[in-house]
Amino acid sequence: MKILYCDCGAGIAGDMTVAALLELGVPLVHLRDQLANLPLPLSSYSIDAARVTRRGMVATHFQVRVEEHQPHRHYTDISGMIEASSLAAGVKERAQRIFFRLAEAEARVHGVEIGHVHFHEVGGVDSIVDIVGTAIALDYLGVTELHASSLPLGSGWVETAHGRLPVPAPATAELLKGMPVHGDTGLGERVTPTGAAILAALATGFGAPPAMRVLGVGCGAGSRDFSDVPNILRLVLGEKDGTLHHDDVIVAETHIDDMNPEIFGFLMERLLERGALDVAFAPLQMKKNRPGIRLTIISSPSHLDELARMVLTETTAAGIRYYPARRLKLERTIEERETSLGQVRVKVFRDGAGLLRVAPEYEECRRLAQERGLPLQEVYRIIERETVAS
Structure with a gap:
């Protein structure tokens, strides 16, 4: 590298x-x-x-x-x-x-x-x-x-x-x-x-x-x-x-307790489409004992303004706090592998010593489960077994 x-x-x-x-x-x-x-x-x-x-x-x-x-x-x-x-x-x-x-x-x-x-x-x-x-x-x-x-x-x-x-x-x-x-x-x-x-x-x-x-x-x-x-x-x-990679990211957070919960799923999709590295929701107990949600976004520094603007536009949040963080991470690539179920896309994780693990993509497993009439977890097992062996 x-x-x-x-x-x-x-x-x-x-x-x-x-x-x-x-x-x-x-x-x-x-x-x-x-x-x-x-x-x-x-x-x-x-x-x-x-x-x-x-x-x-x-x-x-x-x-x-x-x-x-x-x-x-x-x-x-x-x-x-x-x-x-x-x-x-x-x-x-x-x-x-x-x-x-x-x-x-x-x-x-x-x-x-x-x-x-x-x-x-x-x-x-x-x-x-x-x-x-x-x-x-x-x-x-x-x-x-x-x-x-x-x-x-x-x-x-x-x-x-x-x-x-x-x-x-x-x-x-x-x-x-x-x-x-x-x-x-x-x-x-x-x-x-x-x-x-x-x-x-x-x-x-x-x-x-x-x-x-x-x-x-x-x-x-x-x-x-x-x-x-x-x-x-x-x-x-x-x-x-x-053996691990380092990079700099921004962690941005806000608390929300007064929004239609149906909007959260739409918001996550839009944030990921616009460059967020990860988006997560966690339950909170907020002031006046109201249940709320902590929205956490991990992004590159260059995407912060755009993602923050999206949160403030799409939600009822009035502000968002952020701070820099460093990550240690494995090398990750998306690769196509041949299996008994056909060609599938998988996430491959490596460190300096070589291959660590292979993780099937959910959408690929879902498609194969529907096409082959197999349980989803069985598709996962087949792909994991055959791709690691290859």
């Missing part, structure tokens, strides 16, 4: 991310070859990397040189371009997730539907190369988890296609929701929309580095020099240390 930790002391941008990944061992020629799979004219851009110094620290600077006039693209154009490419499925999936988070943020900022989002700077070839290049490099290095430090907000103004905007830019501020930030920096844009989108889409934890054995360190330089810190993104590549 490969972990990538983003040490964002000076911030993060798309070109800085690609540069640091190149330092970690991704060959520039591999990046060029893979980017050629995009349906972009090869004559419209070129890429290069060079060693530079930022306030006494040596790092790699990644540069995309483009033709003078580039079209501004809609989100659907870019999504279709990635989907139509011959890139690996994992590369496509990561790149699509990053662009979707960007489109989501732009849609909120400009009050339009996601399909109508019109990218300006981010729609340029250089930004497409930065995002798809990041996905290519992560795939090459075999990164399975991405974590990041807290992020500097920056200050001042930035010039964009929409004119002069405050730092962080509106789309960046939208993407930073749920991430830990601080104001201990000087003037300048420290986190770009592309850098924020990479973390919003791919990071599973924020804060201190997770436990790991360090394999390498890569430093990517930004284009500008800052007066307070070296403008460098440092990426630490490592392997899992131990």
Whole structure:
């Protein structure tokens, strides 16, 4: 299991991310070859990397040189371009997730539907190369988890296609929701929309580095020099240390004693659909001796605002409290296994030593019980016995 930790002391941008990944061992020629799979004219851009110094620290600077006039693209154009490419499925999936988070943020900022989002700077070839290049490099290095430090907000103004905007830019501020930030920096844009989108889409934890054995360190330089810190993104590549995975989550709770109980089932479904990792209800005895329900939600930090807003909209709750928590967890995958009842989807749990257990999916067992006329518990027993043996 490969972990990538983003040490964002000076911030993060798309070109800085690609540069640091190149330092970690991704060959520039591999990046060029893979980017050629995009349906972009090869004559419209070129890429290069060079060693530079930022306030006494040596790092790699990644540069995309483009033709003078580039079209501004809609989100659907870019999504279709990635989907139509011959890139690996994992590369496509990561790149699509990053662009979707960007489109989501732009849609909120400009009050339009996601399909109508019109990218300006981010729609340029250089930004497409930065995002798809990041996905290519992560795939090459075999990164399975991405974590990041807290992020500097920056200050001042930035010039964009929409004119002069405050730092962080509106789309960046939208993407930073749920991430830990601080104001201990000087003037300048420290986190770009592309850098924020990479973390919003791919990071599973924020804060201190997770436990790991360090394999390498890569430093990517930004284009500008800052007066307070070296403008460098440092990426630490490592392997899992131990048999359990660590990640950061938010636990959010509220107490409800005056709501139609039929709404709770609907609420749970909606929360899980919108990204909650888990939802639970527990009975309470509340003030004036009224019976009530404690609603508990576990989510990633980036989903907190959306899920809290849903609770306050869909229930009679007037507030919701939350606190950060750390989890230790097993590696879990959904896999298809062949059994005497046919192909079934199962949850597979592993630790560093190998397979621990297999858990059949309820919907699969329910379907097979109905199709075969078998008791549900018998279907569970057959699948558990045959999938563990395989």
